[in-house]
Amino acid sequence: MWPGALVLNRPGADLATRAKDIADGRADIITLGTSAxxxxxxxxxxxxxxxxxxxxxxxxxxxxxxxxxxxxxxxxx
Structure with a gap:
């Protein structure tokens, strides 16, 4: 397992996919990039x-x- 917070960057992924990464435990933090x-x-x-x-x-x-x-x-x- 990852020892700290895992930031997941998925260029081009929609917000729902990125949120699912958190819900599924794939990431602790997601990037929003150009959405910000x-x-x-x-x-x-x-x-x-x-x-x-x-x-x-x-x-x-x-x-x-x-x-x-x-x-x-x-x-x-």
């Missing part, structure tokens, strides 16, 4: 089962506002 910057209200969306915004990686680290502060929150969508 694309969803300013990520915690609330996960808690309520709301759909996630689709990230646009081409805008990440672009130096402008696009891709960081322009993703809608759930009430904006």
């Amino acid at each position: 910057p694309a969803n300013p209200d990520l915690v609330e969306r996960v808690r309520s089962g709301a759909p996630l915004n689709t990230p646009v990686p081409a805008t990440f680290y672009s130096g402008g506002e696009t891709g960081y502060i322009d993703y809608p929150t759930r009430q904006d969508a």
